Amino acid sequence: MGEKKGHLATETVEAQPPPKKPSKEEDAETMLKGAKEELEKEKAKSNDYLRRLQYLQADFENYRKRVEKEMSDTRQFGNQRLLSDLIIVNDELELALGEAEESRENPTIVEGVGMVHKRLQALLSKEGVEKIRSLGSRFNPDLHEAALRVESDKEDGTIVEEIRQGYMLRGKVLRPSIVKVAVNSAERESKSERPDLEEIEDNE
Numbered sequence: 001m002g003e004k005k006g007h008l009a010t011e012t013v014e015a016q017p018p019p020k021k022p023s024k025e026e027d028a029e030t031m032l033k034g035a036k037e038e039l040e041k042e043k044a045k046s047n048d049y050l051r052r053l054q055y056l057q058a059d060f061e062n063y064r065k066r067v068e069k070e071m072s073d074t075r076q077f078g079n080q081r082l083l084s085d086l087i088i089v090n091d092e093l094e095l096a097l098g099e100a101e102e103s104r105e106n107p108t109i110v111e112g113v114g115m116v117h118k119r120l121q122a123l124l125s126k127e128g129v130e131k132i133r134s135l136g137s138r139f140n141p142d143l144h145e146a147a148l149r150v151e152s153d154k155e156d157g158t159i160v161e162e163i164r165q166g167y168m169l170r171g172k173v174l175r176p177s178i179v180k181v182a183v184n185s186a187e188r189e190s191k192s193e194r195p196d197l198e199e200i201e202d203n204e
Helices: 002-016 024-077 080-103 107-126 185-203
Strands: 128-131 144-151 157-163 167-169 172-175 177-183
Touching: 024 080, 080 167, 080 172, 128 144, 144 157
Parallel strands: 144 177
Antiparallel strands: 128 167, 157 177, 167 172
């Protein structure tokens, strides 16, 4: 009996089928699938690196433009304080020249001061300094400072006198003009009466 059981057990073990080996086609398909997955991963990494590179390139381009603008502004406006001081010197020369011309005591001094004044104005013009047009124009708070408001028959808000000349430096206000501005009371009264007149016309 014992021998028979052992024999049966041996037969049972031998009856199990051997493990099935993958075919060459299956191996190739598995390898291809793995290669595709790796390729997709590398492609995703590549796209991520490309996006980062584009962001860095855009940041660098913005930085380059900002630096160029700052350098340009420095070249254009770096001497702004010096030019402001020269404008004050120009004011003093104009005052001295006016007084010397009125006195007429020493024509040589007048001529000398006049030459210095012309050279200084030429230098300011060369550096891009321009006078602000004020007299007869409309008051502009970006260009003018109102020192006084005076009664006038000119249009309300018109500059009737320039107390101190203003200057621009390459489109930027270097020093605003100090001016007197017209106040036309008759014009203001006329404007204030217009709503009443319109109301009367509407009622009619």
